[in-house]
Amino acid sequence: MTRQMILDLPVRQARGRDDFFVAPPNALALATLDDCAGWPSGRMLLIGPEGAGKSHLAAIWAETQDAPVLSAAALTDAEAPAAARHGAVVIEDAHRIATRPAAEEALFHLHNLMQAEGGRMLLTAASPPRDWGVHLPDLASRMAALASVRIGPPDDALLSAVLVKLFADRQTKVPRSLIPWLVGHMDRSFDAARRLVAALDARAVAEGRPLSRAMAAEVLDMRA
Template identity: 60%
Template sequence: MIRQLAFDLPTRQGYRREDFFVSPANAVALAAVDDWRNWPGGKLMLVGPPGSGKTHIARLWAAETGATCLPASDLATADLPALAAAGAVAVEDAQTIAGQPAAEAALFHLHNLVTPGGRLLVTAASPPRDWGLTLPDLASRLQAAPVARIEPPDDALLSAVLIKLFADRQVTVPPTLIAYLVQRMERSIDAARDLVARLDALALAAGRPITRQLAADLLGRAD
């Protein structure tokens, strides 16, 4: 089984497949990306909320295929023929270019240069129909692409994320605390990173271990 946390850890450089934790929230999307040889038209949309692991999955795919990864915000000034020449490209956070004519046109041209002979992976927080694109030809091409969706993290994924984040800080906490946090925290990977960092800082400042009471104090709860 693949085990990897699909997000960026502050203490780890790079993106390793062997650390990946597969849960029902991300398993279908990961499988779709791994099936890149069979993408219809050579393209795939990878959609998920911020911090859900889109970048990590994109980098795993790039490592396997030799693809170039770049943020969509860089498209307007990018060397599109050079990018396309590699045969595989990942464009990240594509929703950010909506309403920017030069960037939208660049993604349209890159799409035409890369597909269908090559592979184009586009990541975004939402499907293209929700971006507010102003270039109809780009909108139609992206909306025709198959979509792999990462769902909000479930309890299993959030628990694994919290355990890993604490371990990276060399902090051991009881399983009951993990369950307590999962039921009360904001349900996102970014929130998990922030929560662990804040708990660690609070515990160090107070000279005490991370306990349920410390977590309750931080979360503003009396239970």
């Protein structure tokens, strides 16, 4: 069987509101972000596992607020004044800030500046602040005091929608009947969906074949 070269092409992620599938596991998170006027002290922490849609929700909120989206691990003090001028900011992957003293200091200063200016701050993380390993005591106490909302484990409808979106982001054609079959046979997590779609896409490209249930069964067996 002829195998094709796999090109490391960028995945084009759809991040608009119309691309976000609302289901019971994420409905409260979406409603909470929509009602940011009611956030305690203008702060909110969005918690969810890898692939749950935190970045998608953050992008929706950032667009409505004209807010910059900054990576917690790469945060610098130089970014704080510009973020404060916007009146709103998104800090992505806050759980990755530990062991980065400069980033911890920058987040501490940005938090205080946004509070002083009356701005809003949305943070995303895969776990609650107690699990981040933050070393700066003042930052740890502020993060622990944040109001938070969670994205729950996916139900069948949400997992199906996630699979459809992941395939669409890769511009990969998938038979409609394959989605419910995958949902019934894969590990039930957002991260498992992401890894499965990547593996199926790579296999289809490498072998020059369309996706099928037989191919999916082979890939799932290989990953078991």
